[in-house]
Every structure is written in structure tokens, then in C-alpha cells.
Amino acid sequence: MTMPRLSLYRPNRTNDYQFFDKTIKEMFTVGGLDIYIHKYLGPQTGDLGDQDATLPVYGSSNPLFIEDLLLLENRDRAYDPDVYIMRGVYRTQDVDFDLTQFGLFLNNDTLFISFHYNNMIDTFGRKLMVGDVIEVPNLKDYHPLDKSIPNALPRYYVIQDGNYSSEGFSQTWLPHVWRVKATPLVNAQEYQQIINQPFMPENIWDPGNFYPNGTVVNDGNTYYQANGNVPAGTPIDAVNPGTGQPYWTLIPNPTTVGDQMSTRPKDLEINDAILTQAYAEVPLSGYDTVKFYILPTTPEGQPAAAGYTADDTHPTVDGTETGEGITPKSFGYTMGYLTGGVDPGTGYLIPPNGLPVTPGVSFPQNAVAGDYALRLDYFPNRLFRYDGARWIKIEDNVRTDLDLATPALTQRASFVNNTYTVATTDLGNIPSRQSLSEILKPQADNGDAGGNLPPNPRPPGR
């Protein structure tokens, strides 16, 4: 008589497995905490404009799909609008803030969270995977520095890894626990569906049977704000008979998670401040000579004895002034790079000493010697001075905006910030700015940015 061989190993899910599994699940229920899961569904659908074999267009969301088959990444991810709740366990730890250029990170702020495997499959429909976003409710921050933030800030993590947990194997050698590695979420393109979710104040419902004035409620996917005290059960489109106004006002652009708990708005604000100061210090390229005085000279080159006096309170260009010798023939302070004075209001070149000028697309009639004319039909605008017989070029308006303005005289503005269109006989107005790889290809838009655009022809001279 022999005893059967002793072995706890079970290749299949026997009653032993079920017993262990239920016990372990109960452990999670008793000792774990709720973890909120934002389920990754796959790359976003739509955008049929991408005619690229490596950027396939999918008709549905599926986690099996990959958005970019060249770079092998899913940049635009779809997440389930429903939030799943599962019990999980993680080990709390003391961490330090690590200051990087990118911001303050919690040093080693990596959570290893364990979930009951079968509960995960039953609740979630699949294993947790890389890209799923989790919310750890016990780490909510109720006291951010900005007290105007209406809600507590949730703590988001994104799963970077998932596998069976070593401590989750039972005596039968079958696993019961799924362990994920999660790192803090960042406001990135991949998570825009979560970042763009509304982050509005919690509903306040007064036990006195009405919604107090200012209360925000969510009706479907739309947010409304109470215009006054609203009785409970009032339809969202109901009108207050007392005031004749609707009870609720639509909030067209509710505050989002990204608005309230991402550094992006602050980063942009900081960047704007830098730009404002940089623009104040160098509004235009080159050098400003508007503050300098140029002594007029006679035709012989001698300092002119006559000039404008303080009695000439309103000098004009109508021909009443005396002749040569009144106005300077040049700016004088031209040693340098892109010198001149530009009126910040009009963008016009200011003549030497700030003397009057006639801007226009032709020379003024009845001009007398010493008059200035600014020809706006020249690009860049050109300043002329009349010497009694000829209009002599003095200066071009070469100082230019350094930033994004389309009329700026930089190559960047001319080639990159080019918003002009070109009229065609068959496709209406096509964009002037086109990629070299796609330019004038025999396709519907004669390029890569569409045809039949609103007309915006290039000004003469550009």
C-alpha cells in the first residue's frame, strides 16, 4: 500500500484555488482602499485627413491598435468616460520633492499597487495595462496653495508596468494578485481626454430643498449654474415665473482638470511676462534714433542758420515753409545696424527730428524743398525728402517686429508666418505657404493645406 504523492501544486483552478481566491479577495475588500481607474480604450478615432500608411485610421477604439506605426506610439488616447473602482493595496512611503527643470517631483514617487486578479477581470474586463490612469483617493489634496480652487486636487498616476505579484501566488502555485507600477501623471498630449474633463465645484444641495444661488450642476455632459435659489426637481430648461429668466445658465466652457491642477496655465503666464518685458526692451530690430537731434545743413553742407523755431507750433508740408536748409537731409545717426525711428502707433518711419511727413502711395502735390514724404507702397516703406527738384531717398523703414507679425520684415515672417493666399482658376485661393514635399502636387488642394480659402493676397512688393 502506497500513499499518493504529496503535492500542493494544482495545474488547474480547483476548489483549492477558489477557496484561496475568495479569501484573498476578501483581504483586499477588508484591508484595501478604493482605486479609481480610467480605462484606456485605444487610439482616438476620426481624422480621416491623414493619408499615411503608417498612421492608420481606425473606425473604432481598440487597445490592440497602434496610432503611429513608424514611431510606435499612441499619442492621442481614448479613455472610457466611466470610471472603474477597484480595491487595491499599496505601501505608503516617505518621499522627498526632487526639484528638476520640469518641476518638483516626488523623489521615487512610484507606487506599486496590488489588485485582486479575478476581481480586476470581472470589474475591468481585462488586465490593467500600461496607459491606464489611476486615481488614488486617499491622496487627495484638500488644501492647495490657491484657495480659490473649488475642489480637492486628486492624485493621478499612470500605469507603467503590470505583472503578477510575487506575493500573490498561493500554495497551489496559481497567481491571485496583479501588481502594477504607477508613476505620477503629467499634463501631456496622451492624457488630454482626462486632462480636459470638467473640474467644477461639487454640487451643493441644500437640505432645505433647493439649489442655492451659484450652484453648479451637471446635466448629461453639460454644466449649468443656478441663477438664484432653484427648487429641487426643477427641469434644467425651466423658466423662473417670478423673474421671467431661466433658472439655470449654461456654462459653455467649464473649467477643466488641466486648467485647475496643471502647471500649464502658470507656465504660459510666466512666458507671457517674459515676452512682455523682452518686447519692451527691444520692440523692433535695430536701434532707435528718434530721440536724437540732427542739425539741418545748407546745400553747401554748412550748418543751416535757419530752422524751425518754437514759434512754428504746427509746421506743415503745405509749402509755406522756406526752402532748403530747414530740414535735415538724413538721420545722421546711421552708424550702426537698422537705425531709425518708428512710430509705435502707426508703424510709420519718423523723419529726422520728428518733423512732419506726408504718408501716402504717391508724392504730395505742391511740395517745397525740405518736405518729407513716406511712400507706403514701397516695401519696406521708404522716406523721401524733396530738395526742390527731386524726391531723394533718405531711408527705408527697415526696423521690424521680431515676433509673429505677418508684415514683419524677417525671413521667419515671410516664409513661416505666411498667411497669404494665391488665387487659382480652379481651386480658388490656395495657401501661399506650402511644404516643399507637397508643393503643387496634383491633388485636390494643390498642396497640403487646402484650397478655396478666404482671399488674403500678398501686398505689392512682398
Added chain:
Amino acid sequence: MAQFFYDEQIRRFMLQFARIFSNFQVEYGRNEEGTEHTLIRVPVRYGDSSRQAQTIIQQNSANELPSTPLMTFYVSGLDYARERMQDPYFVSTIAVRQRTYDDATDSYETTQGNAFTIDRLMPVPYKLTMKLDIWTSNTNQKMQLLEQILVLFNPALEIQSTDNYLDWTSLSVCELESTQWSSRSIPVGTENPIDIATLTFTMPIWISSPAKVKKLGVVERIVAQIFDAQGDASNAILDNDLLLGTRQVFTPYGYQVLLIGNKLQA
């Protein structure tokens, strides 16, 4: 007495450096409506922030979400440029005449105002090295930004710290020295997915001591008119302090008074 002097010269170059990289955008891919892509502006800010400032930006909360894409810049080197050294004792002198400034209208008149001689000591050449880190969450985003930025540097872009005509050190160039495609090792492990491309720029700058402003050092003023900007002939002739300094007044036959209109001027 200690003579304090600080003109924010490096700070102004940093401001303009940040300006170069401001207002770039990246395209966020496919939206569910299949309509146009979303363009997102990429902020630029200083990389070496203090812990307190960064804590404030992040709401003193570990739950605040850092944001990508982002560009940060910082100074990685400031070295004396011996090869650009010129006569250290050289003083450049320039004479300028200002237009009269009207405080009431906050604008310049068309008449002559003060005149100055400006002495500028030879500035000290330095090579300023700055790094720009481009933080992106995916490769496509990085390529979008790099393609827009790299076409600007062939090999350099002009940069100006002020538009003051008299500041002969304000113009420099920002030259792209090197690029580092990624901060990650390939393949990526399970670490932070934020990737950093680093561009290194050098700028030949000059750090300048203060200029010396003096009254115009020419022999005499060129009299172009007898009235000043306020139409005051007396002040223009007798009391004008345009040239500053001590003046000796010579009058015909040593007369002490001048009759203008019906008024005697002492």
C-alpha cells in the same frame, strides 16, 4: 563709498533668448470629430527655478500636474573670450544731440535739446553658453518642435539685448552649437516617459562697464535758432545750459543788458 553698478546685461540676453523660442506650437492629433488638429502653444521658462518658486507654481501640492510640452533654458557657461579681446583701454567717444523732451506730452519736440559726449570703455568679451531643454511626451511632438526651431539657425540667429543706439554691446548672435536628440537610453525602461532634447547655444556677448556721460565737448554750440523749445529767447541766449560747465559771456562793448522787444534782459 561703494559704487554699486548693475545693468542686467546677462539678464537681458536671457530675456531675448527666451523670446526666440516663445510662441512655438505643436499639433495635438486626431480629435473625434475628425476636424482640424488642435494647436497647443509651448511655454518657455527658466529651468533653474528656486524650490520655493517651483513650489508656488505647483500649488504646494504633490498632486499638481507638470505639463508637457515645455521648453526650459538655463545658463551652462560664461567664459572669457580671449580671441575677441581688443584694446582694453580703448575709449570710444561719441557726440550726440537730443531732441527736446516735453514732459507734459511725454514726447520729443522737433527742436534741439541737450547735447552730450558719451565715453564708452572697451567692453569685455564673453562667451555665454545656454541650453534649451525641450520636454516632450512623444517623439512626434519633439520632431514638430525641432523642425520649427532648427530652420532658424543656419548657423545663427541675431539677438539684441536693447535697441539703444548708444549701446554698442547689445547686438550678438545666438549660434546653435550642438543638439542632443534624447535624454533617454534606448530602449526605454520603465522610467519617466518625459523625454528631453537639448539644444546648446553660444552667444558672443560683451559685458560693459557704465558709460561716462559728459556735456558735449565741442568748442561751441552751433546756433541754429535763437529761441528754445519754449519760445524763450532770453533763456536760449543767456541762460541756456546746454553745454553745461562754466561759461564766459562776452557782449559787445561789455554791455550788461539786452533789449528784447520792450524788455530789458540782464
